[in-house]
Amino acid sequence: MSITPSQSASPTLQSLAEIQTYEKVPLSQRYPWESTFDLIRQSARLYQKDAAIEFLPTAAPDEETISVSFSQLSERVHQTANLLHTLDITSTDTITILLPNLLETHFALWGAQAAGIASPINPLLEPEHIVEIMNTTKAKVLVALGPDLSEEMWGKVKKVIGRVPTLQALLLVSQKPAHMVTVPTGVRVENFVTAIKQQPDAHLISGRTIHGDDIASYFHTGGTTGHPKVARLTHSNIAFVAQLSADTTANKGRFATLSGLPLFHIFGTVVAGIGTLLSGRTIVIMTPEGFRSPNVLPNWWHHVARFRVQGFVTVPTILGVLLQIPVDDNDISCLTDIGCGASPLPTGLKNAFEEKFNVTISNGYGMTESSCLLARPPTDLQAPDGSVGRRLPYMEMRIAEIVGNRLIRTCNAGEVGIVLARGPHIFSGYLSEEDNAKAWVDHDWFNTGDMGYLDGDGNLFLTGRAKDLIIRGGHNIDPALIEEPLSRHPAVAMAVAVGQPDAYAGEVPVAYVTLYPSDNPPSEEQLIDYCRTQISERAAIPKRIEIIDEIPLTAVAKVFKPALRNRATEYVVGQALQENNIAAELSASFDASRGQIAKVRLEQASNKPAAEEALENLPVALEFD
Structure with a gap:
């Protein structure tokens, strides 16, 4: 792996004033690339034969990697786009990608965006929900694992393909020829791995010119019941965040980074994906299953030392697990900083991790609808305690009081309200007009659904989800009022507060906690007594605390x-x-x-x-x- 240190210097953006100065350069001049295809080609021009992606099939110690250079990645993206063009895919057609984390997942993801619209779907979903999403997006092509690589996934594919009327082709990541697979009549089958090798690798045979406002990807963001909630992200949405990420971290240089985040999720795709590639850094894919693989976390520190990892991105739940894993004799002095997101990072966990491993953790804030980011701490400084940092350059953020879809007033500094945003990275809305009707305030501002406040220097402090409020007899209780004090208890690994139905008050607060291993764990009643001393708002003291073995998580390790x-x-x-x-x-x-x-x-x-x-x-x- 050959890596040349970057010669660029990052903008510091240490204050709101510096962000405003940074914005004086026009956006199109600051970030000239409009599409993800432009970014892949630019990375190939800059870094050529250096390793773009290294794949570890099992993450066993000292396992040999399968490597793809920046030039090869660009070639595979061209070839994938050209294959899709031969399947009659145009810029408005959907390609569903139902794959775990593989080299081919990157080829398919970025190649699909160069030909049409990529729709990555969580392969852990049940077939019924996969069908719902594919029918909502009117998928014409499905890229999936062949039966030789995963019988479980092939079982889902067989249940799906006959129930999506728009589906015309199935591309299999497989070691066997496509003719060995039987599918419903009318669906063409190709071996993805061999078929792309037959395509030109240096130009798009479609002759397509990709515009910034073209839809690049559909991301499903809703639950697993009811109609799927599908967000439309444009090429310029993703390209903006990728270029910002690369620009503001250029001073960190180029290095290898471990990736366990799924590629069907915005965090793994944008900041940990194309933003990392544009920075000239090597993505080490930690098995197809990522953090869910039994080998990944136990061997994490070994691979940090092996690849001399300076930084990686993850989510709070993974940090909680890594905190308990011994470093042993692995030299991880190379590790300096960690990016964290997807959910709030408990202060106690952050402080304990930073102290134990001598690193800096930056916890940002964003969501699918903002192409991953809305706010982030300054590049070289910590945000104030409890803050997720300031807004991104070139965007606007407002804390507001709203009624329905109308903005009533902007909140003062320090006053809690709904977080609204608009800017070049805010998505183009959902596929469903029903979802869009609830998403926008005054037809202009995206309603994040989060509550928070800004201090005098533009630092954002999140106080909870509006829909997560516990309403006890008309009294609004922010779950953070319970979760934060409980998380500070030395025996508590994680705490989550929710509303429990109550015949008298409508809802009462209850909490579910997991504990660190101990010979003398606290009882549930002792934890309630602790809350009585730590929570000043009596209505917020949990009616009940239940100790459980495991907090339920989504596929991307968010609390469910x-x-x-x-x-x-x-x-x-x-x-x-x-x-x-x-x-x-x-x-x-x-x-x-x-x-x-x-x-x-x-x-x-x-x-x-x-x-x-x-x-x-x-x-x-x-x-x-």
Whole structure:
């Protein structure tokens, strides 16, 4: 791996005034590249035979990598785009990418954007939800693993392909010829690996000129029930954030970085993906499964030392695990800073990690709809405690009071309101007009759904999600009021607060915690006593704390609060039935129109009237089976 240090100097952007000065250079002059295709080609021109991506199939210590240079990556992207053109893909057609983290995933992702619209989908989703997304985006091509590489994934593909009427072609990442695979009539099958080798690698045979406002990618952002929520990101959306990321970190030079984030998620695709490539840094793909692989985290420090990693990006839950993994005799003195995102970073975890490993952690803020970033700490300084930093250059951020989709007023410094944003990286809206109707304020500002405030120097402090508010008898409780103090308890590894249905108050706060290994762990009652001493707002003291083995997470390691709300619903319904000596099996779910739903299967059907009476005051929709 040959890496030449960058000669560029990063803009410091240490204050709001410096950001404003930086913005005096016109955006088109500052960041000239309009498309992801431009960025891939520019990286190839700059870094040529240097390693762009190294792939570790299992992440075992000292495993040999499979390497692709910047020039080769550009060639494979050209070839992928040209293959798709031969399949009649145009700039408005959708290519679904149902792949784990592979070299071919990068080829498909960026090649699809050069030919049409890439739609990466979480391969862990159930087939029904994959079908919903593909039908919503009207997918014409599916890129997936062949049966020889994953029987489980092939099982999903077989259930999907016959249920998407627009699907015309299936491209398989496989070691076997395509003719060995049987699919429904009318769907063309090609071996992706061999088919792209037959295509030109230095030009687009379509002759396409890609414009900044062309849609580059569809990202699914919604839950797993109801209609899929699909965000449309343009080429210039992604190119802006990638160029900003490369520009503001240029002083860190070029190095290899470990990547365990999934490539169907905006964080792994933009900042940890094309932004890293544009910086001339080498992405080391840590197995197809990323952080979910059993080898990745136990061997993380070995690979940091092996590849002389100066920095990597991750999410708070992964930092919590790495904090417990011994460095042993691995020399990780090369590691200087870590980028963190996707969810709030507890102050206690940040401080403990920085002290133990002598690194700096920067926790930024963003989402799919902002092409990954909305705010970030200064490049070379820590943001104030509790802050996610300042807004990006060339964008606007406003903290506001809103009613419906109308902006009522802008909040003063230090005053909590809804975080609104607009700028060159804000997406072009959702595919569904129903979703768009709720997304914009005054038809201009994107409503992030987050609550927070700005200090006098533009630092953003997030206080929670508007929809995560716990409303106790009309009293709004921010879950952070509970989660932050509980997270400071020395025995608590992670704490999550949600609302539990209550017959009197509508909701009461409850908390779920995981503990560090200990010979003398605290009891649930002791943790509640601790909250009484740490939480000044009496209404926010948890009614109940439950110690659990594992906090439920999404595929990208975010806390999945709906699962905990369902658990809280099952608990309170179960308690009410138990108090009335009614035996039943319970399951809870959430519906956007009906709220929390409890499905009750009574052991004795004759108990239904008594069960209805016992549960009648709970704000929960009941379904008796």
